[in-house]
Amino acid sequence: MNIGLEHVSRRFGGFTALDDVNLEIRQGELLALLGPSGSGKTTLLRIIAGLDAPDEASGTRIRMDGEEIDWHKPRPHQVGFVFQHYALFRTMTVIENIAFGLRVKPRAERPNEAAIRARVNELLALIQLESVAGRYPSQLSGGQRQRVALARALAIEPRILLLDEPFGALDAKVRQDLRRWLRNLHDKIPVTSVLVTHDQEEALEVADRIVIMRAGRIEQAGTPEEVFHHPKSAFVMDFLGNVNLFHARLEGETPGDAKTQVRARPHDLEVSRVEGAGPAVRAKVTRIQTAGAVVRVEVATEEGEAVLIEVPHDRFNLADVAVGEVVFVRVKDARVFLEDYTI
Amino acid sequence: MAQLFALPEYGMTGSDSKWVRLVLITIALAFLFVMLVAPMAAVFIEAFSKGMAVYWRNITDPATLSAMRLTLAAAAISAPLNGLFGLAAAWAVTRFDFPGRSLLVTLIDLPFAVSPVIAGLVFVAAFGSQTVVGSWLAGHGLRIIFATPGIVLATLFVTFPFVARELIPLMQEQGTDDEQAAITLGASGWLVFWRVTMPRIRLALVYGLILANARAIGEFGAVSVVSGHVRGVTNTLPLHVEILYNEYNFTGAFAVASLLAIFALATIAAKNILEWRLRRARTEGEAS
Numbered sequence: 001m002n003i004g005l006e007h008v009s010r011r012f013g014g015f016t017a018l019d020d021v022n023l024e025i026r027q028g029e030l031l032a033l034l035g036p037s038g039s040g041k042t043t044l045l046r047i048i049a050g051l052d053a054p055d056e057a058s059g060t061r062i063r064m065d066g067e068e069i070d071w072h073k074p075r076p077h078q079v080g081f082v083f084q085h086y087a088l089f090r091t092m093t094v095i096e097n098i099a100f101g102l103r104v105k106p107r108a109e110r111p112n113e114a115a116i117r118a119r120v121n122e123l124l125a126l127i128q129l130e131s132v133a134g135r136y137p138s139q140l141s142g143g144q145r146q147r148v149a150l151a152r153a154l155a156i157e158p159r160i161l162l163l164d165e166p167f168g169a170l171d172a173k174v175r176q177d178l179r180r181w182l183r184n185l186h187d188k189i190p191v192t193s194v195l196v197t198h199d200q201e202e203a204l205e206v207a208d209r210i211v212i213m214r215a216g217r218i219e220q221a222g223t224p225e226e227v228f229h230h231p232k233s234a235f236v237m238d239f240l241g242n243v244n245l246f247h248a249r250l251e252g253e254t255p256g257d258a259k260t261q262v263r264a265r266p267h268d269l270e271v272s273r274v275e276g277a278g279p280a281v282r283a284k285v286t287r288i289q290t291a292g293a294v295v296r297v298e299v300a301t302e303e304g305e306a307v308l309i310e311v312p313h314d315r316f317n318l319a320d321v322a323v324g325e326v327v328f329v330r331v332k333d334a335r336v337f338l339e340d341y342t343i
Numbered sequence: 344m345a346q347l348f349a350l351p352e353y354g355m356t357g358s359d360s361k362w363v364r365l366v367l368i369t370i371a372l373a374f375l376f377v378m379l380v381a382p383m384a385a386v387f388i389e390a391f392s393k394g395m396a397v398y399w400r401n402i403t404d405p406a407t408l409s410a411m412r413l414t415l416a417a418a419a420i421s422a423p424l425n426g427l428f429g430l431a432a433a434w435a436v437t438r439f440d441f442p443g444r445s446l447l448v449t450l451i452d453l454p455f456a457v458s459p460v461i462a463g464l465v466f467v468a469a470f471g472s473q474t475v476v477g478s479w480l481a482g483h484g485l486r487i488i489f490a491t492p493g494i495v496l497a498t499l500f501v502t503f504p505f506v507a508r509e510l511i512p513l514m515q516e517q518g519t520d521d522e523q524a525a526i527t528l529g530a531s532g533w534l535v536f537w538r539v540t541m542p543r544i545r546l547a548l549v550y551g552l553i554l555a556n557a558r559a560i561g562e563f564g565a566v567s568v569v570s571g572h573v574r575g576v577t578n579t580l581p582l583h584v585e586i587l588y589n590e591y592n593f594t595g596a597f598a599v600a601s602l603l604a605i606f607a608l609a610t611i612a613a614k615n616i617l618e619w620r621l622r623r624a625r626t627e628g629e630a631s
Contacts, residue, residue, distance in 0.1 A: 049527060050527075051523055051526075051527070075527075077529050079527055080527070081523070081524065081527040083520050083523075083524060085520060087520035087521050087523070087524040088521075088524075089521060089524075089525070089538075089539055089542075090521075090543065091542035091543060100525070100528055100530070100538075101528035101529055101530075104525075104528065104529055104530040104531070104534050104538070105529060149524075152524075152528070153527075153528075155528075156528060156529060
């Protein structure tokens with residue numbers, strides 16, 4: 001399903017959760033709403049689900065497949081919602097949970113018992129939990145519960161799937177497995193999906209498109225590649241990964257001595273024992289961490305700024321630096337944002 | 344609990360802790376015996392002191408049977424109303440945000456704080472024959488005070504916090520996610536209530552009703568004010584005990600009292616069984 005949100009705002013007392021948001025969600029995509037807590041991403045999701053309504057304003061519109069809808073009504077059988085804390089019905093077994101959406105349909109639309117059982121079995125196979133079908137939610141692990149919650153939401157064949165921090169309450173390892181599984185599932189069943197998360201890694205790994213939110217507004221929207229490699233603001237760059245800050249002065253085109261900050265990702269820096277060609281910063285190595293996919297070298301510049309550099313193991317071995325040594329840090333790629341932000 | 348007090352880290356040597364334990368247990372058991380077991384036994388001993396036949400005559404006396412009917416009727420009428428009110432109040436307080444919400448929470452506790460005598464007097468002041476409402480109702484042939492409706496009202500007043508008090512913390516803790524999930528799955532409000540909400544609060548609701556019922560059967564003060572003590576007409580079991588006692592019919596008073604004691608024991612048994620099941624349900628709930 002295609003969803004269009006126009007001029008959507010939502011205030012809770014004096015707090016502005018959403019501030020004139022415009023967003024187009026495309027048929028079949030997996031969209032991630034990414035942002036720190038309080039940025040309005042969950043409020044936006046709940047408005048799409050019909051669990052909350054935007055403030056009344058003349059330009060506010062919500063369209064689903066081009067058709068304007070009444071946002072005061074819940075949208076049963078169109079929206080599948082997966083909650084952070086699963087919200088499984090604890091008095092029902094896994095089977096009963098998954099079948100719930102089918103059983104509460106009006107009599108005329110309700111499938112017969114055999115059809116319900118067939119659909120539940122199909123979903124149990126999809127989430128690979130046939131073996132625990134008769135158990136209660138309290139007897140399942142967190143990862144299993146979230147898969148059941150997903151199957152329950154999919155049972156009604158929703159036209160859009162909404163996931164509110166679905167992996168937020170899980171261990172790191174389970175979280176990684178589940179998000180890969182979710183990506184595969186979406187490739188198999190390409191139902192339009194919106195995932196809310198504050199974990200940038202999760203968004204970058206899973207989503208087709210990422211919408212980065214900040215203080216109730218959309219900061220940037222684009223594919224993971226676009227937002228990661230071409231951040232439109234310092235906020236986006238900082239939020240999507242580790243960033244080194246260098247204080248600098250702008251010369252040339254801008255009048256006066258404008259002070260500014262240069263941002264560089266740890267993997268866009270290089271460390272070397274020789275000065276070499278091009279500009280470089282002198283620094284002292286304070287820590288080296290080799291246990292990991294890349295080597296993390298921490299250095300301190302002469303101004304006392306701490307800088308983190310990530311280099312592949314083979315490059316690190318070539319560079320041959322040790323803790324306490326004076327080295328040269330070369331910036332391969334960096335960014336300057338003229339309008340800085342404050343948190 | 345026991346090991347909390349017997350932890351060796353707290354500097355108690357083995358023999359010390361043994362003595363302390365012995366003394367504390369003795370005090371607790373002695374207190375329990377003097378204050379609870381002995382009086383309870385005395386009730387039954389007195390009741391049966393003139394033999395089984397007299398006991399039977401006492402409890403099948405028409406006035407006693409009438410008092411029992413009235414007591415059970417008042418309890419039976421107040422139980423469903425208590426359930427309804429408790430559910431409505433708990434639902435309103437935990438599911439909606441409205442002006443006066445915290446005032447409502449405070450007011451629910453009022454019957455616990457106020458003396459039952461005052462509860463009775465409140466209804467006399469509101470519905471007594473000398474009041475506007477009371478005389479208008481009397482003109483239409485409806486007596487509230489010194490009649491069954493007054494007894495039911497007084498019973499309701501003193502028992503209505505029980506169910507709400509049980510449900511509010513439980514529903515607060517459970518949150519609204521489950522209900523919202525059910526709504527997004529297409530369930531109507533009615534279905535959400537019966538299939539999702541009710542199974543989760545069922546035990547707590549019954550628990551609240553049991554406590555309310557125990558209080559309804561035993562209530563003396565509030566009912567005493569509005570009843571008028573008309574034997575065989577507006578007498579409840581606790582009031583009947585008092586009348587018999589004041590007439591120096593001790594065996595009769597204790598026989599009726601033994602009925603109340605039996606109700607109390609049955610209530611405690613039911614409450615314990617439910618508490619055990621509730622605890623099990625809650626620990627399961629916590630894990631989910």
